Amino acid sequence: MTAAVPQRSLSDVQSWDAAGYAKNARFVATLAGEIVSWLDPKPGERILDLGCGDGALTEELVRSGATVVGIDPAADLLAAARARGLDVRHGDARALPFSAEFDAVFSNAVLHWVPEAEQAAASIRRALKPSGRFVAEFGGHGNVAAIVTALRAAVRIHGGDELLAAPWYYPTDTEYRALLEAEGFKVERIGLYPRPTPLPTGVEGWLRTFRKPFFDQYPPETRDTVLATIIGLLRPVLADQSGRWSADYV
Secondary structure, eight states, rough: OOOOOOOOOOOHHOOOOHHHHHHOHHHHHTTHHHHHHHOOOOTTEEEEEEEEESHHHHHHHHHHEEEEEEEEEHHHHHHHTTTTOOOOEEEOGGSSSOSOOEEEEESSOOOOSSOOHHHHHHHHHEEEEEEEEEEOOOOOTTTTTTHHHHHHHHHHHHHOOHHHHHHOEEEEHHHHHHHHHTTTTTOOOOOOOEEEEEOOHHHHHHHHHHHHHOOOOOOOHHHHHHHHHHHHHHHHHHTTTTTOOEEEEE
């Protein structure tokens, strides 16, 4: 007998808190200027912001004069986006409820959360008009390698689910080009870009925001010990002599 492995909900590997995200991860939207310039949104275009989060970047797209629909699976972030007056909806990148509707699909720092990349690419292709374009930035091969190694080491030391240590999808540009072309896209520009990124609230803020489910698997009395293990492993690699932290983004 053959049994299918159930597809995990995105909430199984990550949960979001709008206030924590705004405090510890606002740099994600702030650093998106170059990818927005690749999108080059025009007045009157209909654009899907895939993984809109709390809407900080969606607002920028709206200011271009485009009609923007945001979609995200996180209820708390969607509530924050709606508070900005944005048109945002609950949805999953793997099964977008649109057909030939958008001039462009835009996504920033989202698709590395979706390991079912073929499903996501096919879903994005269906959402686009025949002449539409897909512009995205997300973690590539080697992204946060030091952080991933430290999280996995913590699992070896303290036990736990290694998938929660590193649930991400980080392809090479060659892999992702082939995947897109298999779905019918013509790839005009793609690449891997190393980008060491300062962390305004340190690596602890990053870990608490982006790996909350990892720490939630441990008893409350153990979490600080696990966190201290990870920070101790990362300090020689990602913190400078003044104690300023950065992440090894690609």
